[in-house]
Amino acid sequence: MAVTARNFVGSYFEKERLITVQYPEERIPLPENYRNFPFLPYDGDDSHAGLRCVACKICEKECPPQCIYIVKSEDKKPDYMGKPQFYPKVFDIDISVCMSCQICVEVCPFEAIKMDKVFELSSRERFDALLLRKSDLAKSNEYYHSICPTDAAGVDAKLAGAVAAAAKKKAAAAAAMTPSAGSTSAPGGAPSAASA
Ligand code: SF4
Numbered sequence: 001m002a003v004t005a006r007n008f009v010g011s012y013f014e015k016e017r018l019i020t021v022q023y024p025e026e027r028i029p030l031p032e033n034y035r036n037f038p039f040l041p042y043d044g045d046d047s048h049a050g051l052r053c054v055a056c057k058i059c060e061k062e063c064p065p066q067c068i069y070i071v072k073s074e075d076k077k078p079d080y081m082g083k084p085q086f087y088p089k090v091f092d093i094d095i096s097v098c099m100s101c102q103i104c105v106e107v108c109p110f111e112a113i114k115m116d117k118v119f120e121l122s123s124r125e126r127f128d129a130l131l132l133r134k135s136d137l138a139k140s141n142e143y144y145h146s147i148c149p150t151d152a153a154g155v156d157a158k159l160a161g162a163v164a165a166a167a168k169k170k171a172a173a174a175a176a177m178t179p180s181a182g183s184t185s186a187p188g189g190a191p192s193a194a195s196a
């Protein structure tokens with residue numbers, strides 16, 4: 001009672017004691033670790049070309065209430081390392097079933113699914129309106145940075161490290177295939193005329 005009285009009287013004099021927020025005109029910034037439903041981050045400007053998801057379906061298998069539905073493509077497109085990969089032709093999440101557990105995020109090996117913070121998703125229509133399609137789920141990496149700057153920076157660094165490691169490995173493999181300057185062996189290992 002004393003606390004209530006102190007806050008009530010204090011709210012006339014100190015703004016920080018005025019805990020009522022005039023939502024939706026006023027909004028309290030959401031903490032970085034707040035989560036709601038998943039989304040699919042993509043790199044660059046093109047939500048198809050930049051989509052990180054390779055339709056491996058691990059998240060679909062691991063989702064406890066089985067609210068993810070994926071159909072893998074028949075063709076492939078380059079992933080963030082330029083490697084041809086399948087992509088989801090269909091990627092749906094039924095948010096009327098999703099329990100925001102984040103298991104899909106934890107199991108994804110490609111940093112391709114993250115938790116969103118959008119919570120104003122109520123609808124009078126209880127079926128199709130709560131089924132988020134790939135076009136609803138795909139959101140840019142810039143958006144991810146705007147809602148989770150620390151995590152997004154960590155993911156960017158991890159992916160950039162993977163790209164650099166792959167480039168280094170490729171360069172080392174190419175160097176191993178190139179004959180050294182002093183070598184005079186003919187292709188196939190046969191000694192060349194010069195070495196005879
Ligand atoms: S947050 Fe949990 S329930 Fe929702 S889609 Fe991911 S794994 Fe499924």
Ligand code: SF4
Pocket residue numbers: 052053054055056057058059060070107108109110111112113
């Ligand atoms: S979001 Fe991740 S785990 Fe799910 S299908 Fe795509 S790449 Fe696989």
